[in-house]
Amino acid sequence: MIELTRETIDYTALTESVRSHQAGAVVLFLGTVREMTDGRQTAVLDYDAYPEMAEAKMAELEAEARRLWPVIEVGIVHRTGRHDLGEISVAVAVSSPHRPQAFEAGRHLIDRLKEIVPIWKKETYSDGTTEWVHPGIDQPSTESTNE
Amino acid sequence: MKINVRLFAQARDLVGSDQVALQLPDQATVAELRTELAAQYPDLAPLAAHLLIAVGVDYADDVAPLNAEDDVACFPPVSGG
Numbered sequence: 001m002i003e004l005t006r007e008t009i010d011y012t013a014l015t016e017s018v019r020s021h022q023a024g025a026v027v028l029f030l031g032t033v034r035e036m037t038d039g040r041q042t043a044v045l046d047y048d049a050y051p052e053m054a055e056a057k058m059a060e061l062e063a064e065a066r067r068l069w070p071v072i073e074v075g076i077v078h079r080t081g082r083h084d085l086g087e088i089s090v091a092v093a094v095s096s097p098h099r100p101q102a103f104e105a106g107r108h109l110i111d112r113l114k115e116i117v118p119i120w121k122k123e124t125y126s127d128g129t130t131e132w133v134h135p136g137i138d139q140p141s142t143e144s145t146n147e
Numbered sequence: 148m149k150i151n152v153r154l155f156a157q158a159r160d161l162v163g164s165d166q167v168a169l170q171l172p173d174q175a176t177v178a179e180l181r182t183e184l185a186a187q188y189p190d191l192a193p194l195a196a197h198l199l200i201a202v203g204v205d206y207a208d209d210v211a212p213l214n215a216e217d218d219v220a221c222f223p224p225v226s227g228g
Contacts, residue, residue, distance in 0.1 A: 031228050047227065048156050050220055054227075056204035078227060090228050110228060118201070118220075119227025120156035132157040133226040137197050 001075040002058045004051050004119075009077050011091045018073035023095035025102040029110050031090035033083045041126040047080045047089060050118040054078065057117045061109055065094070068108065069101040076109060078119055089121075148173050148215040150180065155222040158198065161190045171213065177202070178209035184221065194223050 001017050015028050033045050062074040075093040083089055092109045096102040123131045150169050159165050169183050177200050185195050200207050201220040213219065 049227070050153070050155050050201070050222065052218075053201055053204040053220065114225070114228040116206075116225065117227050118155065118199075118222060118225050120223070121226045122156070132160070132223070134157060134194070134197065134223040135226055136224050137194065 001077065002055055002062060003077045004049055004054050004058075005077060005079055006081045007079070009079050009088045009091045011077075011088060011093075014075045014077055014091050014093045018075050018093045018095040020072045020095050022097060023072050023102075024097050025099035026093065026095045027099075027102040027106040029090075029092040029106050030088050031110070033085050033087050033089060035085050037123070040123075042085065042123055043126045043128075044085075044124045045083045045089070046122045046124070047078070047083065048120045048122070049078070049080045053118045058113065061112050061117070064112065065105045065109055069096060069105040071096045071101065071105050074105070074109070076113065078113070078117070080119070148175070148213075150175075150213060150215065150217065150219055152180070152184065153218070153220040155220065157223050158191060158194060158221055161194065162188050163190075173215075175213050176209065177207045177211045177213065180213060180219070181209070197223055199224065 019026055035042055058076045065071050065074055072095045078090045092106055094102045094106045121133045148171055150171055151166055153166050154162055198221055202217050
C-alpha cells in the first residue's frame with residue numbers, strides 16, 4: 001500500500017496489510033514529530049507534498065526494495081498538513097521471510113524516502129518563528145506574520 | 148512555447164504563487180528554464196543553486212529538453228519523513 005493522506009495514519013491497519021503466512025518477520029517504522037531539534041522547541045510541523053510525484057516515487061521505492069530483498073509486502077504512508085508534537089508523519093511496514101531482510105529493507109525505504117520523495121516540512125517553533133527545512137540550504141527563520 | 152511551472156514549499160512562498168508561466172524558446176532545456184525562472188523571479192535567488200526541477204513525475208537534469216505539454220515542477224531539496 002502506497003498512500004499520501006491528510007488523515008491520521010492507521011499504523012495498525014498498515015501493519016496488518018503486510019502480514020502474510022510467507023513472512024517470518026514484520027518491521028514497522030514510524031516517524032513522529034520531535035519536540036526539540038538543535039536546542040529549539042517545535043510547536044507544530046506542516047508537511048507539504050507534490051502529490052502525484054510523491055506517490056510515484058514511493059511506488060518506485062517499493063519496486064527498488066523488491067529488487068534488493070525478498071520482501072513479501074511493503075506499505076508506505078506519509079501524512080501531509082499540520083502535525084502536533086508526537087504525531088505520526090510517516091509509516092513504513094515491510095514483511096519478509098526472515099528478519100534481516102525486513103530490517104534492511106525498512107531502513108532502506110525510509111532513508112531513500114527522505115532523499116527523493118517530494119515532501120517538505122515546515123517548522124513552527126515555540127517562539128512563533130517558522131522555517132522550511134531544506135537540507136543543504138542554511139537560512140534564517142522568518143517571523144510568522146500571516147499564518 | 149509557454150511552460151507552466153508548479154512551485155512547492157519555500158519556492159512557492161518566495162514567489163507568492165503555486166504556479167508560474169514562463170515563455171521559452173521551442174526545445175528549450177531545463178537549464179534555460181532555470182535561467183528564465185531566476186530572471187523573472189529574483190526572490191528565488193536564495194534557493195536558486197539548490198532548486199530541483201521535475202518533468203512529469205521524474206527529476207530532470209539540466210540538459211533535458213522541454214516540450215510545451217510537459218508538467219514541470221520546481222522545488223527546494225526535500226525533507227519528508
